[in-house]
Amino acid sequence: MKDKISIIGAGLVGSLLAVILKQKGFDVQIFEKRKDPRKSGAAGGRSINLALSHRGIRPLRVAGVYEKIEPYLIPMHGRMMHDQAGELTFQPYGKEGQFINSVSRAQLNELLIESAEEAGVEVFFDHKCGDINFDSNMLHFEHGKEMKSDLIIGTDGAFSAIRKKLQFTDRFNFSQHYIEHGYKELEIQPKENTFRLEPNYLHIWPRGNFMLIALPNADKTFTCTLFFPFEGNPSFSTLKTKADVEAFFEQYFKDALELIPDLSEQFFTNPTSSLVTTKCEPWHKNRSILLGDAAHAIVPFYGQGMNSGFEDVRLFVELAEELDWNWDKILPLYSSRRKKDADAISELALHNFIEMRDHVADPDFLRRKKLESQIQEKYPKEWIPLYSMVTFSDIPYSEALKLGKLQKKVMDEFLELKESEVNYDQVIQRFNALKKGD
Template sequence: MKKLFLMKDKISIVGAGLVGSLLAVILKQKGFNVQVFEKRKDPRKSEVAEGRSINLALSRRGILPLKMAGVYDTIEPYLIPMKGRMMHDEAGELTFQPYGKEGQFINSVSRAQLNELLIENAEKAGVEVHFDHKCTDVDFESSVLHFQNGKSVQSDLIVGTDGAFSAIRKKLQFTDRFNFSQHYIEHGYKELCIEPVDGKFQMEENYLHIWPRGNFMLIALPNNDGTFTCTLFFPFEGSPSFAELNTKDEVNAFFDKYFKDAKDLIPDLADEFFTNPTSSLVTTKCEPWHKNNTILLGDAAHAIVPFYGQGMNSGFEDVRLFVEMAEEKNWMWDQILPVYSSTRKKDADAISELALHNFIEMRDHVGDPDFLRRKKLEAQIQEQYPKEWIPLYSMVTFSDLPYSEALRLGKIQKKVMDEFLNQNEEINFSEVIARFNTLKKVD
C-alpha cells in the first residue's frame, strides 16, 4: 500500500554536520517534516569556527548524493580538482602519480565551508535547524529525544548523524545485543598551513602533495584562498614521534631532516607546531545501527581513519542508499531500518579495512620502486582492458561499486599481480585478465 501524507511523518536528525545536513535536504524535498538539532552554535554566525580547519577530498561517492539533492551546483565553485599525488622525496625531487585515467580527479574542499553550504541548502529547502541543541538522551521505545536545554521532541524517525562520538550511539550501547568497538591507531595528526605569496599558491595546486617517510608522512591539500592545509601523520610515541619534539629547535631540526622543501614554505613553522593541537585517529564499529525507529548514519555508525579520503564520501553514500531503499520500501521505517542496517554494514567494514591499509601504502609504498612498477603495469593493463581491470583505487574513488566488492576484487588483483611479477618473464596482459576472471568466479 502506498504511504500517504508523508508530510505528517516527523523526522528528527541529530547533528547538522555534513551527513545530517545533506540528509535533511533530501528528506525535506521528499515531503517530510524535517528538523535538525545541532549542539554547536550556527557556524555561519560564529566568529571563530568551532569545527576543525581541515579540508577533505570529495569524490564520486560523495558527489552523487549531492547531485541527488540538487545542491552540487552550489558546491562545485568551491572545489579544487586534484589530478593525482605529487610526491616529494627528501631531496625535494617531485614525482607525479595520477589517481586514475586522463580526466579523473578528486576534489579538495574545506570541511567548514561545505558544512555551511549544506546547512544553507537545508534551510532554503525549508528544514528547521536548531543550533545550541545538544542531545543528551533518547528513548527508543517512545522515539523521544532529550536536549541539554530541557527540551524534548517526539518523532516518527530519529536519525543519529552526530559523528564519531555520537550521543545516540552511546545510548544504543546500553541496549541488549548491541556490539561496539573502537580502536585508536598509534599515529596522531597535526595541521600546519602554507600561506600564499602575493595571493598565489606556493606549490602546484591541482595535486595532493605527499611526503612519504616510511612510518610517517606529511600531506598537503589546496584551499581556494591560496593556502595549503598540511597534515603531519606521526606516531605519538617512539622515535621519531610527537613525544620527541618538545622544543622549537627539535621541531625545526626534524623538519629540516625530513621535510626541508615544505619547511621552507612555512616561516613560522615551530610556532604553529606548538599552537595547533595534536589530534588522534579512531576507527569505530558497531551493530546493529538501528533500534525501533532510530538509526545511525555517517561517522556515528562507522568512523574510519582518513587515509582513503572516504569518511565523508561513505557518509554521503549512506544518505543516497538509505533514501533509495526507503523510497523503494514506500517509507515504511520499520521495514527499512533493519534491512538498511544489515546490508550496508559489510561495506562500512570494507572501507574501514581499506582506509587502514591505505595509510601503509601512502606513507611507506608510494615512493617504493616495486610499488611504482605495479602501478605502471596496472595502468597499462587497464588501458588495454578498461572494462575487465579497474585498479582498486579507482573502484573505491571513481565508481559506486559496493566497497565490499571493491575490496574483494582488489585482493584478487593483488594475488594475480604477485603471481605474474614473480615469474620473471615478460607479462602477457591477456593471461593476466584470464587469471583474474577465473579467480573472480572462485574466490
C-alpha cells in the same frame, strides 16, 4: 500527513540528509549542539579541508546542491610526491580527466545547512542531545527541551550521543580502535597571492612510518597534515622544543620547512588530534538509526569518511523509496545491507595509510602500478584498479575490497616474470578465473 523526522547533528551528513528528506515531503528538523557556524565563525571541525570524490558528489547532485558547491572545489589530479631531496614525482589518480577535489569543511557544511534551511528544514543550533528513549521516540536536550518524532536519525559524528545510548540496549556490539598515530595541521601561506606549491595535486611527503600531506584551499593557502606517531623516536613526544621541530623538518621535510616560516609557532599552537575507527551493529533500534561517522568512523587515509557518509544518505533514501517509506522494514534492512561495506572501507582506509606513507615511493609499488596501468589499458572494462573502484565508482566497497585482493594475487604472480614475458591476455584470464573461484 508525512512523518516528523528529527536529525541529530547538522554536520556534513545530517545536513545533506535533511535536504533530501525535506524534498521528499517529510517534516524535518535538525538539532545541532554547536552554535550556527555562519554566525560564530569557524565550524570547529576536525580537519580544515577534505577530498570530495564521486561517491560524495553523486548524492550532492541528487539533492540538487552540487552546482552550489562546485565553484568552491579545487581539482586534484593525482599525488605529487616529495622525496627527501625535494625531488617531485607525479602519480595520476585515475584515467585522464579523473580527479578528486579539495573542499573546505566549513564552507561545505555552511552551504549544506543553508540548503537545508532553503528547502524548509528547521535547524535548531545550541541543541545538544543528551538522551533518547528508543521506546517512546523521545529526544531530550541538555537545556530541558524534549521532542517526540516518528523517526530519529543520529548523524552526530564519531562520538555520537545516540550511539552511546544504543550501547545500553540489548545485544549491541561496539568497538573502537585508536591508531598509534595522531595528526597536526599546519598552514602554508600564499606568496604574493599565489599558491606556494602546484595547487592541482595532493602533495605527499612519504617517510616510512609517518608522512606529511598538503591539500590546497581556495584562499591559496595549503593545509598540511602531519600524520605521526604519538610515541617512539621520532614522534610527537620527542619534538619538545622549537629546535627539535626545526631539526626534524630540516631532516625529513626540508622543502616544506622553507614554505612555513612560522613552523614552530604553529606546531606548538595547533592541537595534536587522535585517529579512531569505530564499528558497531546494529545501527538501528525501533524507529532510530545511525548514519555517517556515528555508525562507522574511519581513519582518513582513503579520503572516504565523508564520501561514504554521503553515500549512506543516497542508499538509505533509495532503499526507503523502494520500500515505500516503511521505516520498520527500511531500518533493519539498511543496517544489515550497508554494514559490510562500512567494514570494507574501514579496512581499506587503514591499509591505505601504509601505502601512502611507506609504499608510494618504493620501486616494487611503482612496478606494480606500471603493470596495473598496462593491464587496464588493454582491458579497461575487466580491470579497474582498486583506487579507482573506491574513488571513482559506485561499486560497493565490499566488492572493491574483494576484487582488490584478487588483483593483488594476480599481480604477485605476474610480477615474478620479466616485464617482456608478461602476457596480458593471460593476466586477465587468471583474474577472471579467480573471480569465478577457480
